Amino acid sequence: xxxxxxxxxxxxxxxxxxxxxxxxxxxxxxxxxxxxxxxxxxxxxxxxxxxxxxxxxxxxxxxxxxxxxxxxxxxxxxxxxxxxxxxxxxxxxxxxxxxxxxxxxxxxxxxxxxxxxxxxxxxxxxxxxxxxxxxxxxxxxxxxxxxxxxxxxxxxxxxxxxxxxxxxxxxxxxxxxxxxxxxxxxxxx
Numbered sequence: 001x002x003x004x005x006x007x008x009x010x011x012x013x014x015x016x017x018x019x020x021x022x023x024x025x026x027x028x029x030x031x032x033x034x035x036x037x038x039x040x041x042x043x044x045x046x047x048x049x050x051x052x053x054x055x056x057x058x059x060x061x062x063x064x065x066x067x068x069x070x071x072x073x074x075x076x077x078x079x080x081x082x083x084x085x086x087x088x089x090x091x092x093x094x095x096x097x098x099x100x101x102x103x104x105x106x107x108x109x110x111x112x113x114x115x116x117x118x119x120x121x122x123x124x125x126x127x128x129x130x131x132x133x134x135x136x137x138x139x140x141x142x143x144x145x146x147x148x149x150x151x152x153x154x155x156x157x158x159x160x161x162x163x164x165x166x167x168x169x170x171x172x173x174x175x176x177x178x179x180x181x182x183x184x185x186x187x188x189x
Contacts, residue, residue: 108148
């Protein structure tokens, strides 16, 4: 839940049955507001829409509630609304591919994923706080949001034999070199 007191629950693309009340309103607006109208500009259309809502759509008797929507809103619903927040964190949804370096690029930043996801395409939800990766609707990884050019790498995403090199762990790499012999260890140091 957000500071606004609600969560955005998006519907699937091209599935009007997920949102029948929203879809039904579109036909009403098309047939009663847009039908035969011509507008000279976007501000002209917006002003006409506001006037139509106040004088026509809001004052009609609604078939389901048997009341005028504007009156019902003023008497029952307005008291339950929270103040409008200063800003609303609109999430961004996209699809990304996990590259051979164990990272996917989201919002011009890099985020690591486990080796099993290399070459896979994952769905991503990006907001101001977090980046969440999903495969077929299941969360597979979450990172804190990084600024453009940033990187969030989880050492656990790398196999044990590649982690030291990939994470540029100098002391671990030197220890590996020393394991191959004192001269190689001295050279690495």
